[in-house]
Amino acid sequence: LNLYVTQTVEVQSPETQKTLAEMQTKNAALQEQLAVQRQLLRELETQLHESQRTCAQLRTQILVYEGEMERAQGQLEAEMQNLEEEKNRVIEEAFIRAESEMKAVHENLAGVRMNLLTLQPALRTLTCDYNCLKRQVQDFPFMLDKAIAEAKQEICQVISEVSSANQELLRKYKREMNLRKKCHNELVRLKGNIRVFCRVRPVSQEEQDSAEAKNMLSFDSEDDAVLYLSNKGKIMTFELDKVFPPQATQEEVFQEVQALVTSCIDGFNVCIFAYGQTGSGKTYTMEGVAEDPGINQRALRLLFSEVTEKAPDWDYKITVSMVEIYNETLRNLLGDNPSEKLDIKMNPDGSGQLYVPGLTEFTVQSPEDINRVFDLGHMNRATACTNLNEHSSRSHALLIITVAGFNSATGHRTQGKLNLVDLAGSERIAKSGAEGSRLREAQCINKSLSALGDVINALRSKHSHVPFRNSRLTYLLQDSLSGDSKTLMMVQVSPLASNMSESVCSLKFAQRVRTIELGSSSSYRRHENSSTSSSPTHDSVEVTQFTHTHTHTHTLIIPVEKAQMHRF
Template sequence: MKSSFNWEPLIITVCVFVCVFVCVCAGVRVLQPGEQPVDRFSRPEEEQLVTRLRTQVEELEEKLLDQTQEVERLRSELGATDLEKQLELLVVENQRLKQELKSCRSSELHSLDAAAESCSHCPHSQDAEALRREVSRWENQARQRERRLAELERELLEKTSRVESLRLQLDESTRQLDDGRRQLEETRRRQGEAEQKLTLRLQECEDELARQAATPPRVKYVTHTVEVESADSQKALAELQTKNTGLQEQLSVQRQLLRELETQLHESQRTCAQLRTQLVADRGRLCGFLSKTVGRGNSEVVRRLSKILVYEGEMERAQGQLEAEMQNLEEEKNRVIEEAFIRAESEMKAVHENLAGVRMNLLSLQPALRTLTCDYNCLKRQVQDFPFMLDKAITEAKQEICQVISEVSSANQELLRKYKREMNLRKKCHNELVRLKGNIRVFCRVRPVSQEEQDSADAKTMLSFDSEDDAVLYLSNKGKIMTFELDKVFSPQATQEEVFQEVQSLVTSCIDGFNVCIFAYGQTGSGKTYTMEGVVDDPGINQRALRLLFSEVTEKAPDWDYIITVSMVEIYNETLRNLLGENPTDKLDIKMNPDGSGQLYVPGLTEFTVQSPEDINKVFELGHMNRATACTNLNEHSSRSHALLIITVSGFNSATGNRTQGKLNLVDLAGSERIAKSGAEGSRLREAQCINKSLSALGDVINALRCKHSHIPFRNSRLTYLLQDSLSGDSKTLMMVQVSPLPGNMSESVCSLKFAQRVRSVELSSSSRRHENSSTSSSPTHDSVELDSPPVTPVPLPISRASSAGSTLSSASRTPSSSRRRSQSQLSTDRQVDRASPLVGDGGQDD
């Protein structure tokens, strides 16, 4: 173990003496502050001083040698202490126990081996093996006990390191002596400051007491001279008396505090005087001793020698503390060794007891070994019989599985037949439900926010959806929540495919001979054209509807022959334009069919027969190229016209001779806009006025239908006149309302949704199917029979064309003769009305 003796004071002392010796030998005199230089020492004085200093250096060297020897002695004593002797005894005892355990283990193993050889052919061999495993387990426990002894040895080493740390703490205490001396000087300085503060405080208290003594007792005089006149005066008097009592108490407290401060001041002054007297006496004794020892030659040498004396005293105290600490450490070490020895003895005793217990367990396991042998023989016989039992169970399971498979197969065949029957019945019921539901169905689609709109400050959406009901839309407008209930609401995350899944049932009705109309409505920039036409990679309702028609026609091809024709019309500035014609700027007109059927048609309208999706793409490219679009502040590619895609499906059943003709109108209305927002000027302004006028006329028609007026103003606009077949009650109609979620478009969105609710409340009569039998095309009996299923109404074969490129735009069904005569009379008396619509204000929608 290493000694931790503090060499710092001794080294400092030696360095000081060496410096003084060098200075004296060189004839250099160290001056005190403010002292004038004097002559050098005389030669005898210098020799005497050098001799004295050499003597002191030799004495210090002897002390250093003594300290070194003392350290070596302590180190040798600590190296052979009782702790190490006890540790050696424990090691010897541990080795002896290990040898004993090893001998016991070897004797047990020899006895077990001998027993195993004698009983090698005995059925109890497995029991012997189990007993060996048990012996091995107990050996493992003995090894664990040995590891525990090793841990105790490590703990003993930790205690030894604790002794070393205590020695380091002793060194730290020696270093703290210097800090205590500095703190003593700081305490003396603070005591002087405290005496000054107490003197000042005492002076202030005396001044305050003198000032209060000079002040006359006015409160008491006023108290005796006040006359009580009322309850308020009495209350005020009581408060003043209370205040006076409090002031008197404060005065007594201040006087008591003043007396205590005076007492503390006197005690502090006495203490300070005593400390000063003691300090002066100590300094005098020290200076006298140093003067006698060194002489009057050099004051710097005197100061350094005094410092040496202080260091020697500190060394003596440190030596005493070290000896006391060493004694304590030796006692602690002896105590720890004794405790460890006691624990080791108790653990060894427990090990011996465990070993005896293992031997007893070996003897008690003999009956259990015989029982296990019997059980093993029984299990062996069962294992030999198990393959036969397993084969029998597998055979029975295979038979049961084959029987169940046969039953499931027959049940599946029956379910398949029922499924086909139910599918046919469901199709019939679905068509009947769609036919009987006369109301215009209204869907709403909320367009997503674009990237540019997300970067702007006005990107917060004002629309929310109901997680449980997909037909409800909530709109936050001016702190109020408005609820709109429609037939279906599509969120901004809805895809084109999801939208088409909801409308494809109407598209397939066109093949059965029904008139169907789907039109998109909403403000400009709300996504109408995207929903109806889409883009190349993600087409809209128009192309998906035609693809679905081709798919349905292909499925019915063996029994039915279908002809699908397509035409596109644009209403631009209240003028009909043929988008598929050679000259799209030619104006068209809507006229009554001269065959007397009461139907409307457009002379000169170009009609293409399509037979594949490639034909569809060519038609759409031609129509899009001719359609009028322009840029406004609200939409970079704003549609400036209403576009109608008219699809006619004519079918003929060669087996029965039946003919059907259905018409599908897909309408992309131009967006309503407010002039102030769109910034339309010149031709754009005139286009916006015409668009708003036609949408206003559409609102008038919807309002008249909702109120069931006898006169419906279809002729107020080219748009409503052309959509008369779709809105007159003989068609399946769906309105797709497009809205924007941004707060800047909130007023337009509110108007669009309110208009959608009014449209949803319009009740139309049930739609009928244009169906013709070759033998009985006009029989009233067939009309009455077809009312139970989709009605059969006699219609003329489609159309006489004015030219090879033109065709008629006929209605999708035929009304009874009385209703047709009434409609013709209404059409002849309709007036053109140019007035502001309740739906459009300031160039846009308004409710």
């Protein structure tokens, strides 16, 4: 009962081929089993005769095997059918996918063809532009040279026009600067080369409680230049340039002073000094207090503001010196050894100018520098006590400010000097109650103030000789009291009846000073390329120009503690 089924199936998919290979393997295995059965059958046939019982059993087993073979064949046929169906399904799906992909490829191809048709005109345009640019690049060196030549011509023309305009502006600028200086100088001249102000200090609380608190001064409500003084039943009238009542503020006082302060920027010598008896408020007017500074600090702040506004055409350097005249001895308040005596000498360069050898000078650039200079000067200044004022200074203090300027546009240089002087008390020796060393101090003070009065009288009388050398004070200030200077005297008076005699002396001295005419003012100016400076003009008074050249020049960096400032 040998049954062999051989069926050939054409398989195209890998899965089908794999299944077919497995079936073929199984078929080969079955064939091998059949071969074994055949061999066994031959052996059984050989042994048939040996055992009928064994033969019957084998026949039964063969029948079983045949049934199994039939079932295996059925399963194989079913599996082959499934594989055929799976193959057909896979082929159909692959065909559908391929058809879809082919359709997409055709659509993309159509888009590419459309883009190609669209880009062809653009390509032709780009090709044309490229050819044009290529020709322009070839012509560019010639065009560049031509453009550069035209630009050079235009630039030269513009530079020429700008240069002409600048020359015209510079000419107008010089004219306006000269006109401004002329107007400013004329204003000061009309007001008087020597101006005299009077400031009446207020009555302190301690003085109000005393028996001599009676106010002997009164003011004219319609004329701020008139002061009335009641003395021994008589009314004395004093006419000055300006009278400040006790309620006048530091700012109001400085408003009247600042026009003179700015003159030193233009190259003029300016002097502002406070005159009056001890305790009349000289130091307060000149120095003030930290929260309400006086003329000294306000003047320097104004100078800083003015030179800042003139930048960048003008470059200024502001230097400061402080000296003290104590017992007719000149001292350097900013030096390392303030007790060292200084002298005023003739400059050996033959210029005829005076100078102070060894005088220390600081360059100031900010209000902080100013405060340090003042603090150092106050610490070194000699002070002592008298019956009139326990904090009264017994020496003359001079703050010397030099302003040197250079105009980069015009090449002009200017140099002006501002002297701010706090004079010692002018009271009489018998009134001050000084004895011993304080008596000698008072005598020296009165000598220098008397010499100042002699100078004032000589200037007023237009004497050919002015006794500047009679004291250190007048010798040092002679350039501020000569024809090329602008001077302001601030007379400080007390309103109390107990001080009337001193107030009368101060006011009479102020009236004498007010009548002085120094002459036309001239500034110190020179051109950068000029070898000589413009000479100041003088009237009938023959004086020697004074400058202070220093052997010590510093930029201020020293920290010092603030010295106590004096008040009324």
